[in-house]
Amino acid sequence: MALIDCKQVSLGYENRIVAQDINFQVNRGDLLCIVGENGSGKSTLMKAILGLKDTESGHLHYGDGLTAKQVGYLPQQTTAQRDFPASVFEVVLSGCLSSKKHSIFYNKALRQRATDSLQKLDMLPYRNRCYRELSGGQQQRVLLARALCATTTLLVLDEPVSGLDPLATADFYKLIRRINRDYGITVIMVSHDLQDALSLATHILHMKQSGAFFGTKQDYLQSDIYRAFTGGGDHA
Amino acid sequence: MLDTLSFLFSHAFMLRALVVGGLISLCCALLGVSLVLKRFSMIGDGLSHVGFGALAIACAANITPLYFSIPIVILAAFALLAMNEKGKLKGDAAIALISTGALAVGVMVTSMTTGMNVDIYNYMFGSILAMSRSDVVLSVVLSVAVIALFCVFYDEIFAVTFDESFAKATGTKVGAYNMLLAALTAVTIVVGMRMMGALLISSLIIFPTVTSMRVCKSFRRVIGMSVGVSLVCFFVGLLVSVRFEAPTGASVVCVNIACLAFFSLFGAVLNLREKNRLFRYKKVLAAGLALVLLCGVTVPFFGGKDPLPAHKPQVVATGFAPYDFARQIAGDCADVTMLLKPGEESHTFEPTPQDIALIQQSDVFVYGGGESDTWVDSILESLRGGKTRIVRMMDCVELQHEQLLDGMQPEDEEAEAEETEYDEHVWTSVRNAMLICDAVCRALSEADPANADVYRNHKTDYQSQLSAVDSAFRQTAEQAQGKTFLVGDRFPFLYLQKEYGFSFAAAFPGCAAETEANPATIGYLIRKAQSEKIKTVFKVDLSPGNVAQTIADAINAKVDTLWSCHVISAADFQNGETYLSLMQRNLRALQNA
Numbered sequence: 128m129a130l131i132d133c134k135q136v137s138l139g140y141e142n143r144i145v146a147q148d149i150n151f152q153v154n155r156g157d158l159l160c161i162v163g164e165n166g167s168g169k170s171t172l173m174k175a176i177l178g179l180k181d182t183e184s185g186h187l188h189y190g191d192g193l194t195a196k197q198v199g200y201l202p203q204q205t206t207a208q209r210d211f212p213a214s215v216f217e218v219v220l221s222g223c224l225s226s227k228k229h230s231i232f233y234n235k236a237l238r239q240r241a242t243d244s245l246q247k248l249d250m251l252p253y254r255n256r257c258y259r260e261l262s263g264g265q266q267q268r269v270l271l272a273r274a275l276c277a278t279t280t281l282l283v284l285d286e287p288v289s290g291l292d293p294l295a296t297a298d299f300y301k302l303i304r305r306i307n308r309d310y311g312i313t314v315i316m317v318s319h320d321l322q323d324a325l326s327l328a329t330h331i332l333h334m335k336q337s338g339a340f341f342g343t344k345q346d347y348l349q350s351d352i353y354r355a356f357t358g359g360g361d362h363a
Numbered sequence: 364m365l366d367t368l369s370f371l372f373s374h375a376f377m378l379r380a381l382v383v384g385g386l387i388s389l390c391c392a393l394l395g396v397s398l399v400l401k402r403f404s405m406i407g408d409g410l411s412h413v414g415f416g417a418l419a420i421a422c423a424a425n426i427t428p429l430y431f432s433i434p435i436v437i438l439a440a441f442a443l444l445a446m447n448e449k450g451k452l453k454g455d456a457a458i459a460l461i462s463t464g465a466l467a468v469g470v471m472v473t474s475m476t477t478g479m480n481v482d483i484y485n486y487m488f489g490s491i492l493a494m495s496r497s498d499v500v501l502s503v504v505l506s507v508a509v510i511a512l513f514c515v516f517y518d519e520i521f522a523v524t525f526d527e528s529f530a531k532a533t534g535t536k537v538g539a540y541n542m543l544l545a546a547l548t549a550v551t552i553v554v555g556m557r558m559m560g561a562l563l564i565s566s567l568i569i570f571p572t573v574t575s576m577r578v579c580k581s582f583r584r585v586i587g588m589s590v591g592v593s594l595v596c597f598f599v600g601l602l603v604s605v606r607f608e609a610p611t612g613a614s615v616v617c618v619n620i621a622c623l624a625f626f627s628l629f630g631a632v633l634n635l636r637e638k639n640r641l642f643r644y645k646k647v648l649a650a651g652l653a654l655v656l657l658c659g660v661t662v663p664f665f666g667g668k669d670p671l672p673a674h675k676p677q678v679v680a681t682g683f684a685p686y687d688f689a690r691q692i693a694g695d696c697a698d699v700t701m702l703l704k705p706g707e708e709s710h711t712f713e714p715t716p717q718d719i720a721l722i723q724q725s726d727v728f729v730y731g732g733g734e735s736d737t738w739v740d741s742i743l744e745s746l747r748g749g750k751t752r753i754v755r756m757m758d759c760v761e762l763q764h765e766q767l768l769d770g771m772q773p774e775d776e777e778a779e780a781e782e783t784e785y786d787e788h789v790w791t792s793v794r795n796a797m798l799i800c801d802a803v804c805r806a807l808s809e810a811d812p813a814n815a816d817v818y819r820n821h822k823t824d825y826q827s828q829l830s831a832v833d834s835a836f837r838q839t840a841e842q843a844q845g846k847t848f849l850v851g852d853r854f855p856f857l858y859l860q861k862e863y864g865f866s867f868a869a870a871f872p873g874c875a876a877e878t879e880a881n882p883a884t885i886g887y888l889i890r891k892a893q894s895e896k897i898k899t900v901f902k903v904d905l906s907p908g909n910v911a912q913t914i915a916d917a918i919n920a921k922v923d924t925l926w927s928c929h930v931i932s933a934a935d936f937q938n939g940e941t942y943l944s945l946m947q948r949n950l951r952a953l954q955n956a
Contacts, residue, residue, distance in 0.1 A: 178532070227518065
């Protein structure tokens with residue numbers, strides 16, 4: 128059974144439909160990139176996947192034992208966060224909040240989990256540094272470590288490389304590939320950069336007002352929507 | 364220093380202020396971290412204005428202020444949150460709307476009921492006397508609740524503060540925690556605002572966090588240091604306010620400003636050094652040092668006032684008239700202090716903590732008991748059971764209702780129909796002065812039985828002088844039968860009028876705060892003056908006398924002065940004027956009119 132099953136979903140705001148007829152599945156181990164033009168409903172769909180927003184119609188289900196509390200999320204940074212006086216460890220530990228039960232403080236296991244996440248992303252040396260003093264790429268790694276604390280199953284990334292320089296971007300994509308392959312975590316990534324998406328993804332969801340495309344990367348490269356999107360100049 | 368400290372701890376009202384203020388500072392610091400980092404600082408400010416409006420309404424409707432304001436302000440907090448999240452009006456505009464709106468409503472309500480008086484001033488800028496015993500209990504309970512909830516939900520509050528969307532996506536009930544924060548903030552603000560002042564309370568929320576952010580690198584430390592900064596600043600501010608007789612709220616904010624300036628500089632230096640790889644524990648050490656330094660800098664100011672010399676009985680009087688009575692009776696056998704400094708505005712007088720201590724340590728306390736002395740009620744409780752004998756002048760005489768004379772502009776049109784107050788200027792009748800002297804002499808004799816005979820002799824001598832002036836007034840009044848005296852000012856001479864049968868016309872009642880007459884009143888008084896062929900228009904001493912001058916110009920009369928003897932000018936005080944000499948001036952002025 129799929130982790131996420133989406134059938135005939137339409138999305139919108141205040142009775143205005145942004146996108147409809149969305150169909151896709153996400154299975155364990157997939158790396159799904161959601162692409163599309165601005166305003167095509169990428170972020171709206173992502174919010175719906177995270178349960179932050181209701182769909183207008185259709186079915187959007189978690190399956191395979193996945194619950195909302197097991198989803199890791201990497202939101203876009205707000206300006207307020209950039210100069211937030213918190214230590215790296217405090218930020219990462221806050222990812223464990225959803226696993227905290229019946230206790231006021233984080234227990235040892237959760238603190239270990241936070242340390243492990245930092246370790247996985249090579250950020251352990253920065254454990255006690257102040258978040259606001261890190262570079263953009265480092266901050267993004269910290270937020271990714273936090274998301275890893277929240278999940279062992281599914282990670283949702285919202286435009287994770289916006290604002291990063293090319294070097295940091297390449298670096299970050301390497302991490303995502305590692306997380307997906309080595310740790311077996313399913314990834315859903317919203318991106319506006321098609322080339323990056325194609326280099327990473329196993330599956331592509333191309334959002335459109337109606338009739339979004341969903342398929343494997345290979346299918347997508349053959350599709351009309353891809354050709355139209357890239358101006359049809361790819362094949363002579 | 365020690366004097367100031369012992370002063371803090373030896374008076375119930377100061378202790379209450381210390382306890383409530385400390386707890387409020389603590390709560391503000393805790394909540395402030397979250398509010399400032401979430402960019403919600405202005406919510407604190409908005410809520411304090413709502414609190415002001417609610418207090419004004421509660422007072423007008425005679426409801427216990429806290430029971431009314433807390434729910435209102437919590438509702439306002441939720442409304443602000445909702446507007447912030449969903450509404451078309453975004454954050455800052457919504458807050459500005461609500462805060463200025465509430466402020467305006469508060470001012471309207473107060474001006475239509477009690478008038479812009481000392482209460483309003485206290486709400487806006489705070490009063491250290493505002494804390495009653497029941498307030499302390501309530502504050503302690505609320506503060507403990509705030510602190511407990513904050514500790515229990517610390518991790519959740521961090522998560523929601525740092526990143527709402529992440530917290531929401533991973534299943535935290537962000538809305539609920541936002542509401543919790545807003546509600547706790549509302550409660551803290553309402554409890555704290557009467558001491559700190561509605562206009563200043565939000566600084567307690569913002570300053571400590573901003574200060575801590577200059578130097579701290581983790582959330583936990585920001586919280587810890589905010590609490591520290593907040594408590595230290597409050598305490599130092601309280602000391603400053605006691606030492607310099609300054610309002611508490613403003614003092615605390617000023618200390619906070621100094622603290623912020625210091626740590627900003629300190630933080631900048633640290634950042635420079637950071638680049639040279641100098642390490643962190645030094646930072647913490649230095650931060651602590653800085654705090655101690657900050658306190659240390661203030662220490663030399665605390666020379667403290669000399670305690671009262673103990674060997675003579677101490678008499679404290681509020682205004683000039685009672686001061687002079689006590690002075691005449693005491694002679695050299697007792698020390699007499701006047702609270703209202705020469706030239707000070709009597710109707711908005713607020714005692715400083717020193718004044719209150721002075722009263723508490725006194726043997727005899729003489730006060731009027733009318734509109735100007737409402738603050739006395741709040742300290743009478745603490746005098747009960749002490750050695751202080753209390754003389755309320757209005758209890759010594761037959762009272763007269765404050766009333767509207769011919770042509771007088773009412774203080775407030777709404778209040779006109781309701782009960783009128785008793786006039787408090789009882790001493791303007793010399794006969795009353797003699798009665799008050801009896802009471803003062805009795806109190807002094809009880810306080811100092813050894814000198815009872817001396818006091819009685821002084822009193823008898825003094826009363827015979829008073830009696831002479833009394834007869835002179837009576838004679839003047841008889842001669843002036845059918846003649847109207849025109850006072851183009853407020854009219855504190857009701858007892859003079861009633862006692863001797865003078866006929867007066869005046870512009871405002873005795874305690875009216877405004878001295879700008881409306882054109883109708885002035886027109887009426889001018890016609891009256893013309894028909895009565897009045898040659899002298901009176902003003903009251905220390906008043907600018909605009910109205911009297913306007914009338915005098917219109918009818919080609921001269922302006923003369925009558926002395927209320929409530930407060931006297933610094934020059935008169937220097938020249939050694941007394942109640943008797945001023946009343947004789949009044950007599951001459953009336954005879955010459």
